[in-house]
Amino acid sequence: MSDRISIRHALKKYGENVIIPDLSLEIKEGEFFTLLGPSGCGKTTLLRMIAGFNSIEGGEFYFNDTLINDLDPAKRNIGMVFQNYAIFPHMTVRKNVEFGLTNRKLPKDKIKAQTDKFMKLMHVDEYADRLPERLSGGQQQRVALARALCIEPDVLLFDEPLSNLDAKLRVEMRTVIKNIQHSVGITTVYVTHDQEEAMAISDRIAVMNAGVIQHVGTPKNIYQRPANLFVSTFIGRSNVMNAKLRMENGKCYLVTPSGYRAQMHNVLPQYHKDQDVVMSVRPEELLLSRDAQGEGIGAVVDDCVFLGLMTHYFVHLESGEEAEIIQESSIDSIIEPGTKIKLTINTDKVNIFTADGSANILAGVKNDCAAM
Amino acid sequence: MRNNKRDGWLGISILLFAVFIIFLAFPLMGLLKQSVYNEAGEFSFENFVRFFTYTNGYYLKPIANSVKVTITTTLVSLLLGIPIAYFYSFYKIRGAKLLFVVSILCSMSAPFIGAYSWILLLGRSGAITKAISALLGFKMPAIYGFKGILLVQSLKFFPLVFIYMNGAFKNIDNTLMEAAANMGCTGVKRLVRIVLSLSMPTILAAALMVFMQAFADFGTPMLIGEGYQTFPVMIYNAYLGEGGTNRNFAAALAVVAIAITAVVFFFQKWGTSRFKFSMNALHPVEKKEAKGLSGLLMHLYCYVLVGIAFMPQLYIIYLSFCNYKGSIRQGTYGFSNYVQASKKLLSRSIQNTAVMGIIALLIIIVIAVLIAYLVVRRSNVLNNAIDTISMLPYIMPGAVVGLSLLLAFGKKPIALTGTFAIMVISFVIRRLPYTIRSATATLMQISPSIEEAAISLGASKAKTFARITVPMMANGILSGAILSWVAIVTELSSSIILYSNKSITLTMSTYLAILRGNDGIAAAFAAILTLVTTLSLMLYLKISKSEDVRL
Numbered sequence: 067m068s069d070r071i072s073i074r075h076a077l078k079k080y081g082e083n084v085i086i087p088d089l090s091l092e093i094k095e096g097e098f099f100t101l102l103g104p105s106g107c108g109k110t111t112l113l114r115m116i117a118g119f120n121s122i123e124g125g126e127f128y129f130n131d132t133l134i135n136d137l138d139p140a141k142r143n144i145g146m147v148f149q150n151y152a153i154f155p156h157m158t159v160r161k162n163v164e165f166g167l168t169n170r171k172l173p174k175d176k177i178k179a180q181t182d183k184f185m186k187l188m189h190v191d192e193y194a195d196r197l198p199e200r201l202s203g204g205q206q207q208r209v210a211l212a213r214a215l216c217i218e219p220d221v222l223l224f225d226e227p228l229s230n231l232d233a234k235l236r237v238e239m240r241t242v243i244k245n246i247q248h249s250v251g252i253t254t255v256y257v258t259h260d261q262e263e264a265m266a267i268s269d270r271i272a273v274m275n276a277g278v279i280q281h282v283g284t285p286k287n288i289y290q291r292p293a294n295l296f297v298s299t300f301i302g303r304s305n306v307m308n309a310k311l312r313m314e315n316g317k318c319y320l321v322t323p324s325g326y327r328a329q330m331h332n333v334l335p336q337y338h339k340d341q342d343v344v345m346s347v348r349p350e351e352l353l354l355s356r357d358a359q360g361e362g363i364g365a366v367v368d369d370c371v372f373l374g375l376m377t378h379y380f381v382h383l384e385s386g387e388e389a390e391i392i393q394e395s396s397i398d399s400i401i402e403p404g405t406k407i408k409l410t411i412n413t414d415k416v417n418i419f420t421a422d423g424s425a426n427i428l429a430g431v432k433n434d435c436a437a438m
Numbered sequence: 439m440r441n442n443k444r445d446g447w448l449g450i451s452i453l454l455f456a457v458f459i460i461f462l463a464f465p466l467m468g469l470l471k472q473s474v475y476n477e478a479g480e481f482s483f484e485n486f487v488r489f490f491t492y493t494n495g496y497y498l499k500p501i502a503n504s505v506k507v508t509i510t511t512t513l514v515s516l517l518l519g520i521p522i523a524y525f526y527s528f529y530k531i532r533g534a535k536l537l538f539v540v541s542i543l544c545s546m547s548a549p550f551i552g553a554y555s556w557i558l559l560l561g562r563s564g565a566i567t568k569a570i571s572a573l574l575g576f577k578m579p580a581i582y583g584f585k586g587i588l589l590v591q592s593l594k595f596f597p598l599v600f601i602y603m604n605g606a607f608k609n610i611d612n613t614l615m616e617a618a619a620n621m622g623c624t625g626v627k628r629l630v631r632i633v634l635s636l637s638m639p640t641i642l643a644a645a646l647m648v649f650m651q652a653f654a655d656f657g658t659p660m661l662i663g664e665g666y667q668t669f670p671v672m673i674y675n676a677y678l679g680e681g682g683t684n685r686n687f688a689a690a691l692a693v694v695a696i697a698i699t700a701v702v703f704f705f706q707k708w709g710t711s712r713f714k715f716s717m718n719a720l721h722p723v724e725k726k727e728a729k730g731l732s733g734l735l736m737h738l739y740c741y742v743l744v745g746i747a748f749m750p751q752l753y754i755i756y757l758s759f760c761n762y763k764g765s766i767r768q769g770t771y772g773f774s775n776y777v778q779a780s781k782k783l784l785s786r787s788i789q790n791t792a793v794m795g796i797i798a799l800l801i802i803i804v805i806a807v808l809i810a811y812l813v814v815r816r817s818n819v820l821n822n823a824i825d826t827i828s829m830l831p832y833i834m835p836g837a838v839v840g841l842s843l844l845l846a847f848g849k850k851p852i853a854l855t856g857t858f859a860i861m862v863i864s865f866v867i868r869r870l871p872y873t874i875r876s877a878t879a880t881l882m883q884i885s886p887s888i889e890e891a892a893i894s895l896g897a898s899k900a901k902t903f904a905r906i907t908v909p910m911m912a913n914g915i916l917s918g919a920i921l922s923w924v925a926i927v928t929e930l931s932s933s934i935i936l937y938s939n940k941s942i943t944l945t946m947s948t949y950l951a952i953l954r955g956n957d958g959i960a961a962a963f964a965a966i967l968t969l970v971t972t973l974s975l976m977l978y979l980k981i982s983k984s985e986d987v988r989l
Contacts, residue, residue, distance in 0.1 A: 117890070117894060118894075119890050119893075139890070139893045139894055140893050140894070140895075140896045140897060140898060140899075141896070142894070143896075144894050145894070145895075146890070146891060146894040148885075148887040148890070148891060149887070150885050150887060152885060152887040152888040152890065152891035153888075154888060154891075154892070154906055154910075155910065156909045156910055156912075165892065165895050165897070166895030166896055166897075169895060169896035169897045169898075169901070170896060210891075213891075213895065214895075217895060217896065223894075225887075
């Protein structure tokens with residue numbers, strides 16, 4: 067059975083130090099949900115509150131309709147995978163995997179069948195009688211996963227499980243984790259600070275900062291229409307520039323300090339007034355033109371880096387701000403440093419925030435967090 | 439963890455706290471109380487006044503003696519031990535492993551056996567003294583007094599420095615050495631500026647360890663000190679000596695002793711706090727070949743030093759097979775000493791040592807594991823208080839432990855004088871701080887998430903502790919416990935105050951045989967004692983599977 071997790075007004079403090087002030091979240095049954103944020107943002111703290119290893123100072127945690135605030139961690143039926151794997155070093159792989167089942171007084175043959183099944187599933191059955199110290203990091207993580215799955219938990223929790231692995235293994239293991247989760251369909255909460263990992267693996271992501279959820283949505287949503295400036299800069303790379311919003315004859319224009327104007331069609335009605343704004347343009351959303359006399363923001367190329375498929379340009383604008391542009395490489399098109407160029411903006415893709423960065427003023431933001 | 443206050447650990451905390459109050463705080467308080475009463479039972483500071491103002495500094499002299507010989511011993515041990523550790527860690531010395539094992543053996547032997555053996559070698563009628571005067575007609579200066587204590591203690595304690603420093607040197611990352619060389623800092627300059635500076639916390643820790651053990655050593659100054667009286671000897675004499683007994687005055691002396699060791703302890707802590715950095719060698723230092731003249735000198739230094747340190751033990755074993763008549767050697771060899779010894783309570787001594795040692799060890803292990811768990815995983819005011827109290831014996835010389843237990847449990851309601859129980863209690867008290875340290879260090883290296891994993895898999899807290907935490911600590915605990923076992927077996931300074939004919943130990947029997955001047959029997963006892971410590975150490979090295987000796 068898989069559970070829905072509901073968190074209402076969660077509060078976490080250590081002494082007087084408030085880590086999570088007031089957090090509400092709804093995690094759907096069977097979904098792969100990721101808590102993403104910079105280190106110290108409270109994501110692991112929240113995960114450990116769900117697991118029962120951190121005390122809960124306020125609010126309610128539910129699995130389906132059961133309040134679990136005071137339920138013993140041993141009785142929550144949770145499978146947890148830790149950053150350092152937490153494999154019992156004095157037990158063989160088999161003993162590790164069957165450990166959870168032996169706590170349930172099941173018949174021996176059933177334990178063995180179940181253990182074999184999950185060791186096979188995670189491809190660690192050939193190491194069944196080895197001690198874990200002789201396994202590689204990736205193999206240990208597979209054992210940890212088999213052990214967590216073996217008790218057929220209602221909820222799977224992952225605490226930065228891949229951060230101790232090397233880059234190649236990380237990509238391999240995240241595919242393993244995603245496929246396993248999809249095939250068993252257990253509600254999963256996954257903590258990471260790696261945004262690429264989060265995008266690759268999740269059904270939905272919650273971006274956290276300073277104990278507050280900034281944006282909950284699908285990876286695509288969060289990347290293309292981030293709810294605020296923090297999310298926009300934390301997910302992917304963004305060029306952040308100051309600009310103004312001008313209303314003329316009922317139409318919205320984005321005006322840069324250098325005087326470049328672009329009409330915007332998707333500004334939310336409540337923001338239809340003259341105001342200072344911050345725009346966030348991803349490197350691939352800036353269009354570069356060699357025609358120094360044409361329309362656009364004047365800039366000078368400082369450096370270019372050829373990376374095969376893509377070429378990165380580092381430029382500085384007339385206003386003095388710096389920006390990064392990514393273009394698909396093409397034959398004979400590298401622009402030498404020192405060249406004067408013009409930049410235009412892909413108005414469908416650019417994001418515009420209020421001057422304090424707290425909200426996106428464009429239509430199309432889907433934030434499940436704000437809906438609650 | 440949740441529900442911190444509601445699970446069974448609180449009960450264990452309270453129980454441990456009560457045990458410490460009864461067996462540690464109560465005797466200590468008793469000691470303090472006795473020290474401020476006179477013999478007539480009135481409150482007064484006359485013991486301390488007498489101590490500080492007695493004619494010609496009669497009582498101050500032993501303090502000065504103790505401090506002087508202990509500080510000199512500490513410095514000499516560092517000077518002997520650091521070079522051998524350096525050679526051992528940074529160069530390929532032939533037979534290095536053997537050198538290391540023999541060194542540990544020297545430092546673990548009963549303290550007074552070395553003293554006794556050196557007397558037989560270099561004393562007035564010692565083997566070497568006689569040989570030299572026969573061959574060269576030259577009379578060796580006497581070994582007794584300051585020189586003798588310094589010789590015996592330095593040779594016994596430099597291996598401690600060796601063991602400590604070896605651990606520190608192993609943590610120095612090779613890239614640090616290479617970086618220093620890259621910037622033009624090599625040879626002796628690098629040794630001082632990089633290697634020794636990085637090892638400063640360990641040097642201070644080793645110095646403290648040597649100081650505490652040398653200061654509290656009773657057997658060595660008693661045998662080889664002659665007129666050179668030191669503090670533990672004075673405490674013993676004040677309480678049980680020929681000059682009449684005065685328990686109040688002895689208590690006052692004990693209080694002064696604790697004050698001195700406490701000052702040294704805090705001074706060392708202050709010193710160590712100024713060198714706080716952590717190291718973890720990803721690339722351990724690669725040992726270089728010791729070639730040429732310098733290589734030869736290194737080998738010479740290591741072998742001569744360890745050889746001299748080991749000589750007394752070998753000599754004693756040799757003597758144990760010489761046939762004696764009275765205390766005259768007959769020039770023939772056999773087992774007569776062992777036969778004689780077996781008539782002198784040998785089997786009772788061995789039996790007592792085994793029974794009391796094992797009981798004490800079990801108690802120590804249980805308490806140490808529980809305290810380590812409470813301190814590391816359940817840190818709170820009560821548990822930290824227990825931890826602090828449990829460290830008190832660290833600054834209590836053995837004679838003081840013995841005296842305070844005797845004063846506290848010599849009369850009703852808890853009369854334990856002369857029983858096994860009081861001996862076991864003293865063993866536990868004396869060794870507990872060390873075992874707690876090693877248990878705590880072991881537990882700190884175990885990530886809490888391993889216990890959380892067990893709990894999230896449905897194991898109860900008690901089951902997690904028993905099946906996950908304790909087995910993972912087992913190796914560290916067990917190896918620490920064997921060292922405690924060796925220390926218990928060779929314990930003298932509190933046993934001598936607490937033992938009775940019924941609860942006599944192997945070490946006590948050896949000591950008494952020496953005092954009676956019965957060289958052959960004494961040698962037999964000492965050889966058996968050496969055998970026991972050697973076997974225990976072999977077991978330790980086998981179990982710990984490494985060269986890391988944690989004391």
